[in-house]
Amino acid sequence: MLFFTQCFGAVLDLIHLRFQHYKAKRVFSAAGQLVCVVNPTHSLKYATNRCAAAQTSTEQGVLSPCHHHEEVHDPQLVPCMCPLFSCPWEGHLEVVVSHLRQTHHINILQGAEIVFLATDMHLPAPTDWIIMHSCLGHQFLLVLRKQEKYEGHPQFFATMMLIGTPTQADNFTYRLELNRNQRRLKWEATPRSVLECVDSVISDGDCLVLNTSLAQLFSDNGSLAIGIAITTSKVHNAEVEM
Amino acid sequence: MLFFTQCFGAVLDLIHLRFQHYKAKRVFSAAGQLVCVVNPTHSLKYATNRCAAAQTSTEQGVLSPCHHHEEVHDPQLVPCMCPLFSCPWEGHLEVVVSHLRQTHHINILQGAEIVFLATDMHLPAPTDWIIMHSCLGHQFLLVLRKQEKYEGHPQFFATMMLIGTPTQADNFTYRLELNRNQRRLKWEATPRSVLECVDSVISDGDCLVLNTSLAQLFSDNGSLAIGIAITTSKVHNAEVEM
Numbered sequence: 026m027l028f029f030t031q032c033f034g035a036v037l038d039l040i041h042l043r044f045q046h047y048k049a050k051r052v053f054s055a056a057g058q059l060v061c062v063v064n065p066t067h068s069l070k071y072a073t074n075r076c077a078a079a080q081t082s083t084e085q086g087v088l089s090p091c092h093h094h095e096e097v098h099d100p101q102l103v104p105c106m107c108p109l110f111s112c113p114w115e116g117h118l119e120v121v122v123s124h125l126r127q128t129h130h131i132n133i134l135q136g137a138e139i140v141f142l143a144t145d146m147h148l149p150a151p152t153d154w155i156i157m158h159s160c161l162g163h164q165f166l167l168v169l170r171k172q173e174k175y176e177g178h179p180q181f182f183a184t185m186m187l188i189g190t191p192t193q194a195d196n197f198t199y200r201l202e203l204n205r206n207q208r209r210l211k212w213e214a215t216p217r218s219v220l221e222c223v224d225s226v227i228s229d230g231d232c233l234v235l236n237t238s239l240a241q242l243f244s245d246n247g248s249l250a251i252g253i254a255i256t257t258s259k260v261h262n263a264e265v266e267m
Numbered sequence: 268m269l270f271f272t273q274c275f276g277a278v279l280d281l282i283h284l285r286f287q288h289y290k291a292k293r294v295f296s297a298a299g300q301l302v303c304v305v306n307p308t309h310s311l312k313y314a315t316n317r318c319a320a321a322q323t324s325t326e327q328g329v330l331s332p333c334h335h336h337e338e339v340h341d342p343q344l345v346p347c348m349c350p351l352f353s354c355p356w357e358g359h360l361e362v363v364v365s366h367l368r369q370t371h372h373i374n375i376l377q378g379a380e381i382v383f384l385a386t387d388m389h390l391p392a393p394t395d396w397i398i399m400h401s402c403l404g405h406q407f408l409l410v411l412r413k414q415e416k417y418e419g420h421p422q423f424f425a426t427m428m429l430i431g432t433p434t435q436a437d438n439f440t441y442r443l444e445l446n447r448n449q450r451r452l453k454w455e456a457t458p459r460s461v462l463e464c465v466d467s468v469i470s471d472g473d474c475l476v477l478n479t480s481l482a483q484l485f486s487d488n489g490s491l492a493i494g495i496a497i498t499t500s501k502v503h504n505a506e507v508e509m
Binding site: 209 | 419420440449450454457471472480481
């Protein structure tokens with residue numbers, strides 16, 4: 026009996042996911058857009074001050090030593106970038122993607138434009154929704170975080186980071202778009218490098234920020250659909266230089 | 268001596284305003300855009316619950332009686348819509364514009380696309396920046412408000428309202444755009460009618476919301492430039508109906 030109840034529950038979950046997928050596709054009606062359902066990553070504590078030294082990161086493809094890596098270490102190594110896990114892993118920039126996939130089971134998606142469908146927005150802070158995005162020959166990390174910057178007032182922060190150096194990141198522009206009920210909110214910026222650390226981007230507020238009330242206006246049945254597009258900004262850079 | 272000091276101060280202010288105007292024009296480089304410098308309207312207290320009954324407003328061009336207008340009154344009259352003044356004026360919808368211009372000295376601008384340059388963003392909350400915008404045969408009210416929805420955490424709220432009925436407002440779409448330092452934030456929505464009251468729009472968070480840190484990222488020398496565009500949305504409505 027228990028087995029049949031569980032099977033029925035699983036089938037209901039599948040129908041629910043399929044329904045969310047269909048709705049997100051309907052909202053972002055552009056043909057060929059991949060809709061990816063992203064479940065939350067819930068953690069009880071953050072690795073505090075993990076990247077306090079991130080502002081001093083150089084162009085050499087390495088992050089300055091973090092507080093929980095205070096021992097002398099190989100300057101060619103990068104600490105694990107997965108935002109919510111206090112993971113002791115260190116490795117070269119080139120193997121960050123395979124580490125995130127294999128150890129933290131973060132999905133990687135292909136395509137210039139995708140729809141990120143974050144489920145269970147009601148979960149208490151801190152919660153992260155993370156996905157990797159492979160596009161234009163590079164890998165990007167999209168992080169949506171629910172966090173209480175001010176106690177008792179959770180907010181949503183969304184940003185895109187390049188798994189590469191800050192110089193490489195300057196060549197791209199990313200766009201996050203929310204679209205529902207005749208309302209549209211778009212954020213466009215240059216992605217930061219993962220060497221700069223997602224924690225500092227969010228504490229600076231240099232990302233898409235949503236109050237709970239605004240997030241509720243854009244979410245549908247507890248899920249938030251974010252359209253993502255990445256373009257190269259080399260032409261704009263060249264124009265600025267001229 | 269004091270006279271010359273004051274004159275010098277006034278000249279410096281003029282040069283500063285001209286410089287802000289030039290910079291806003293440079294940021295919003297589209298030809299023909301009118302840049303309007305808007306000084307803050309600072310008030311010590313709000314007219315609390317002024318529009319608590321706004322949600323029940325009808326399509327007849329009148330607002331339900333407000334808490335400070337509890338006496339029986341002509342249902343064809345509209346209370347003063349100027350957000351920060353607890354103004355006892357009431358009048359027909361058709362004369363709201365002339366009341367706002369004459370009594371509260373709110374400027375009115377012409378053109379489909381304008382740049383709203385709000386000065387002195389550092390002033391403490393509550394502060395409003397207000398302007399009227401005449402476009403497509405109608406008048407709109409742009410309100411930027413700095414308010415502490417949560418004590419100690421001021422935020423900026425920007426919305427556009429039609430000086431007309433909710434049915435008329437449904438025919439338009441407004442866009443607010445911030446653009447600075449390779450970052451761009453756009454908010455698009457259907458304007459609300461002034462009959463629905465700006466206080467309730469802001470308390471619902473159904474508008475462009477900026478944290479102080481994000482407002483600082485977009486502001487330049489204490490001023491925030493907001494590009495405004497209004498279009499008709501009749502075509503979209505027709506498509507939805509089909």
